[in-house]
Amino acid sequence: MTQFLASGSGMDGIKHIINVLCEPHWFLILSCVALAVFMVGYRTFTKPPIAAALAGVSTLFFIASCLDPNFFSIVSKGDNVPIVMMMVTLAFVLWIAFRQAAINDERMEKGEPLLEAGADDKVLVWPDLVYIELICLVLLTAFLVVWAIFLRAPLEQPADPNVAPNPAKAPWYFLGLQEMLVYFDPWLAGVVLPGLIVVGLIAVPYLDKNPRGNGYYTFKQRPFAIGTFMFGFGILWIVLIIFGTFLRGPNWNFFGPYEFWDHNKPAALLNVEFHDLFWIQMLGRPLPTEDVAFIPAYIIREIAGIAVLGVYFIAGPIILRAVFFRKLYVQMGFIRFSVMAMLFLVMMLMPIKMALRWTLNLHYIVGITEWFLNV
Amino acid sequence: MFERLGNWIREGQIWGSVFRHGVPRDRRTRAMAVLSNVFLHLHPVAVRKSGIRLSFTWCMGGITFFLFLVEIVTGVLLMFYYRPTVEYAYFDIQGLRAHVTLGLLRELHRWGAHAMIISIWLHMLRVFLTGSYKPPREFNWAVGVILLVLTMLLSFTGYLLPWDQLAMWAITVGSNMARATPVVGYEGPGAACIQIGGVPLVHAGDDARFGLLAGTFVGPNALLRFYVLHCVFIPCVVTVLLAVHFWRIRKDGGISGPL
Numbered sequence: 132m133t134q135f136l137a138s139g140s141g142m143d144g145i146k147h148i149i150n151v152l153c154e155p156h157w158f159l160i161l162s163c164v165a166l167a168v169f170m171v172g173y174r175t176f177t178k179p180p181i182a183a184a185l186a187g188v189s190t191l192f193f194i195a196s197c198l199d200p201n202f203f204s205i206v207s208k209g210d211n212v213p214i215v216m217m218m219v220t221l222a223f224v225l226w227i228a229f230r231q232a233a234i235n236d237e238r239m240e241k242g243e244p245l246l247e248a249g250a251d252d253k254v255l256v257w258p259d260l261v262y263i264e265l266i267c268l269v270l271l272t273a274f275l276v277v278w279a280i281f282l283r284a285p286l287e288q289p290a291d292p293n294v295a296p297n298p299a300k301a302p303w304y305f306l307g308l309q310e311m312l313v314y315f316d317p318w319l320a321g322v323v324l325p326g327l328i329v330v331g332l333i334a335v336p337y338l339d340k341n342p343r344g345n346g347y348y349t350f351k352q353r354p355f356a357i358g359t360f361m362f363g364f365g366i367l368w369i370v371l372i373i374f375g376t377f378l379r380g381p382n383w384n385f386f387g388p389y390e391f392w393d394h395n396k397p398a399a400l401l402n403v404e405f406h407d408l409f410w411i412q413m414l415g416r417p418l419p420t421e422d423v424a425f426i427p428a429y430i431i432r433e434i435a436g437i438a439v440l441g442v443y444f445i446a447g448p449i450i451l452r453a454v455f456f457r458k459l460y461v462q463m464g465f466i467r468f469s470v471m472a473m474l475f476l477v478m479m480l481m482p483i484k485m486a487l488r489w490t491l492n493l494h495y496i497v498g499i500t501e502w503f504l505n506v
Numbered sequence: 507m508f509e510r511l512g513n514w515i516r517e518g519q520i521w522g523s524v525f526r527h528g529v530p531r532d533r534r535t536r537a538m539a540v541l542s543n544v545f546l547h548l549h550p551v552a553v554r555k556s557g558i559r560l561s562f563t564w565c566m567g568g569i570t571f572f573l574f575l576v577e578i579v580t581g582v583l584l585m586f587y588y589r590p591t592v593e594y595a596y597f598d599i600q601g602l603r604a605h606v607t608l609g610l611l612r613e614l615h616r617w618g619a620h621a622m623i624i625s626i627w628l629h630m631l632r633v634f635l636t637g638s639y640k641p642p643r644e645f646n647w648a649v650g651v652i653l654l655v656l657t658m659l660l661s662f663t664g665y666l667l668p669w670d671q672l673a674m675w676a677i678t679v680g681s682n683m684a685r686a687t688p689v690v691g692y693e694g695p696g697a698a699c700i701q702i703g704g705v706p707l708v709h710a711g712d713d714a715r716f717g718l719l720a721g722t723f724v725g726p727n728a729l730l731r732f733y734v735l736h737c738v739f740i741p742c743v744v745t746v747l748l749a750v751h752f753w754r755i756r757k758d759g760g761i762s763g764p765l
Contacts, residue, residue, distance in 0.1 A: 210620070213621065213623075213624060220624065221631075224632070227564065228632070231562075246556065247556040247557075249554075249555065252556065253554060253555065254558070255536050255537065256546070256549040256551060257537075257540050258530070261549075263560065267565045267572070271572060275576065275614055275618055275621070276610070278617050279610045279614045282617070284615075284617070285670075285672055286599060286600065287672045288670060288671050289670060289671070290592075290671055290724075291671065292674070296671055296672075296675050299679050300675075300676060301679045301680045302680070303620075305658075305662070316686065317682065317686035318686035318693075318695055320683075322684070322686060322688065322691070322694070333648045335639060336639040336648075339639075344637040345637045345638070345762070345764070345765055346636060347636060353637065364631065502695050503686065503693050503694055
């Protein structure tokens with residue numbers, strides 16, 4: 132074993148395996164599996180010894196990874212340091228939250244009072260809360276000053292509209308959206324979907340009619356709400372930011388965490404349009420190019436894709452209601468359920484489109500390029 | 507000796523004119539300390555004991571607010587050294603780094619901004635996981651979501667100001683999205699439908715992106731526009747919404763807890 136680790140080729144082998152596992156499809160599948168396992172076994176995984184062991188292993192893994200020059204160069208880039216900090220903080224607060232949820236859920240099963248119980252148990256703001264705030268303020272100031280002393284804010288060459296950097300990346304908190312550009316056109320990835328994220332977030336309290344779990348940590352009482360939020364925030368936002376920052380290099384090609392950012396890496400395969408699959412491969416006919424009566428040719432060309440999307444958004448809610456959410460539907464009523472199902476299906480469009488790209492190299496489901504209306 | 511000096515100060519007219527109550531040592535004066543202070547009265551006099559545990563709130567909302575204050579203070583100081591024009595912007599930032607004593611301002615401002623984005627996301631996560639958006643706090647959750655979007659826009663507009671390659675191209679990538687806005691972006695679906703006699707009304711010179719950048723590329727007009735949005739407009743809106751947000755926390759029953 133030690134010989135294996137000591138030999139350069141063994142280490143390279145491990146790095147190669149990790150590089151491959153970090154390819155978008157593996158990374159996304161693995162993180163979904165990890166999230167699901169964590170959700171199912173949250174009572175076990177949040178036990179302090181197990182959580183500490185997990186934290187220790189991840190820390191060791193991170194430190195060992197930093198010995199790799201390619202990994203270190205991308206992690207230590209000024210604007211990427213906050214992302215590393217965010218991942219650490221996120222893991223820690225998730226532990227805090229789900230640990231308390233586990234304790235609360237166990238107590239409720241036994242009929243014991245919650246961690247947050249004791250509504251009449253009031254303390255004075257001065258001094259109890261004011262002191263907490265003051266200590267937070269002092270510690271945070273110290274932390275910021277130390278951070279500012281040891282890490283300089285990045286300043287590159289003066290702006291030059293004639294020299295485009297490769298890759299040109301948006302600020303890190305928007306990189307999830309930029310990663311979505313791989314799978315969707317800008318009108319969806321950059322405008323409509325972000326808009327729907329905001330609308331969907333605002334709609335949450337009006338859609339969630341579950342009266343339980345108000346004001347305390349629990350998972351058992353609201354698995355769907357928390358599961359969906361964790362999927363949307365943890366996978367579709369944070370994991371995509373990790374893709375965009377750490378794993379996307381020149382030409383927006385994918386690069387493993389230990390891989391050199393080679394500008395000459397061959398680009399991805401050519402993509403296939405859904406209308407080609409439908410007309411040419413399935414029906415064995417050329418693409419329709421002539422209008423029929425008042426229906427333009429491009430509508431006929433895209434008829435299959437439009438039908439697929441129509442079925443997805445019309446049959447989707449009905450199936451969701453019949454199969455998964457019978458009780459929820461009664462609780463929510465028709466309008467709330469329809470809005471929730473639509474938002475949910477739009478959210479799921481992202482992983483579905485990713486899966487289609489990875490398996491079929493699918494470019495557009497509906498590709499009305501004439502109108503810039505591509506899905 | 508010090509105690510006598512302290513008592514002499516606290517019993518004098520100046521101290522008494524600022525703080526209308528005695529030293530906060532008993533219940534009444536401690537309540538007065540909160541009630542009679544314009545800043546502290548954002549808080550109620552008494553709060554739930556479980557509500558202020560760090561493990562419950564993670565102090566994330568407070569941290570976000572504190573970072574907002576840090577951004578205002580460092581931001582105002584940075585404005586002394588910075589001119590939002592293409593010829594000066596980059597070299598002002600460079601000069602700030604090279605010549606200004608305690609030139610940590612920009613670092614504090616930038617890292618504070620990143621930290622604020624993270625802390626506001628985590629604040630939202632906490633509020634979600636404790637179900638604190640549920641009635642009667644639905645509206646305050648909506649205000650919070652708007653504040654989250656505005657925080658990201660604040661950071662986005664500020665990202666351009668150093669006027670280096672990183673800044674300019676990040677904003678180029680980001681603002682290119684506006685081109686594809688449905689109907690009002692010239693490469694967006696539906697824009698071609700808006701025309702009179704075959705002449706398109708939405709084109710590169712008047713679409714959503716043009717409105718954002720005041721030009722067809724990230725140039726001097728965009729720099730000025732982003733500077734004003736970053737330093738004046740968005741902070742003002744955020745301040746107003748923050749007041750609403752804090753006010754509603756109190757009006758909706760304080761820090762959430764089991765009903």
